[in-house]
Amino acid sequence: MEKQQHQPKKIIVIYTSYRRGNSERLGDAFSKGAEAAGHLIEKIYLRDQTLQYCTGCEACEKTGHCVLNDDGEKIARKMVQADVVALVTPVYFGNIPGPLKTLFDRMNAVYRQPYCFRKVVVFATADQNRPEMFDGVWQSVESWLLAFPEAELAERIGVGGVNRRGEIEGHPALRQAEALGRRL
Ligand SMILES: Cc1cc2nc3c(=O)[nH]c(=O)nc-3n(C[C@H](O)[C@H](O)[C@H](O)COP(=O)(O)O)c2cc1C
Numbered sequence: 001m002e003k004q005q006h007q008p009k010k011i012i013v014i015y016t017s018y019r020r021g022n023s024e025r026l027g028d029a030f031s032k033g034a035e036a037a038g039h040l041i042e043k044i045y046l047r048d049q050t051l052q053y054c055t056g057c058e059a060c061e062k063t064g065h066c067v068l069n070d071d072g073e074k075i076a077r078k079m080v081q082a083d084v085v086a087l088v089t090p091v092y093f094g095n096i097p098g099p100l101k102t103l104f105d106r107m108n109a110v111y112r113q114p115y116c117f118r119k120v121v122v123f124a125t126a127d128q129n130r131p132e133m134f135d136g137v138w139q140s141v142e143s144w145l146l147a148f149p150e151a152e153l154a155e156r157i158g159v160g161g162v163n164r165r166g167e168i169e170g171h172p173a174l175r176q177a178e179a180l181g182r183r184l
Pocket residue numbers: 017018019020021022023024089090091092093094095125126127128129133162163164165166
């Protein structure tokens with residue numbers, strides 16, 4: 001580990017793809033940089049979690065807890081208790097994939113309560129190499145953050161032109177993501 005320059009931050013890294021592919025490689029580069037800088041990383045893979053859809057019952061608005069007995073509320077609480085939330089995602093039809101949207105919806109149980117995180121960083125990969133392909137992702141994250149006005153979408157890296165699993169290998173964005181982790 002490198003010499004500590006600053007207070008270590010608690011960073012939760014949410015991997016949303018159900019395959020071990022391009023976005024995961026990008027998120028790992030970020031995590032590697034952040035770990036080297038002395039931060040505390042917790043990785044959560046949505047594919048390993050049980051995450052049911054929000055039913056809209058709104059019981060959480062009275063109780064502060066979700067009625068669904070799965071991993072949703074646990075992940076939501078870890079997110080709000082972190083200093084930094086990193087979202088690692090493929091682009092699906094110009095937007096975030098379903099599991100991440102489901103996670104955002106499940107945060108209805110926690111958004112009225114105090115939260116620690118102030119920064120969100122997003123890493124996204126897509127087949128098409130056009131910057132506008134990521135607009136839906138950035139917009140979805142911004143819309144979710146309307147519920148957390150003290151937090152901001154601080155950094156974003158979108159990598160286009162990567163489709164096959166592992167096609168991102170050797171891409172300069174990996175170094176960029178690692179550098180971002182180091183300078184958080
Ligand atoms: C259901 C689905 C929808 C997709 N939609 C888009 C899209 O709208 N635009 C795009 O450029 N790539 C799209 N892709 C390609 C993925 O974004 C791309 O392969 C990405 O690198 C996958 O990341 P992963 O390997 O981490 O899963 C789609 C892939 C799938 C499976």
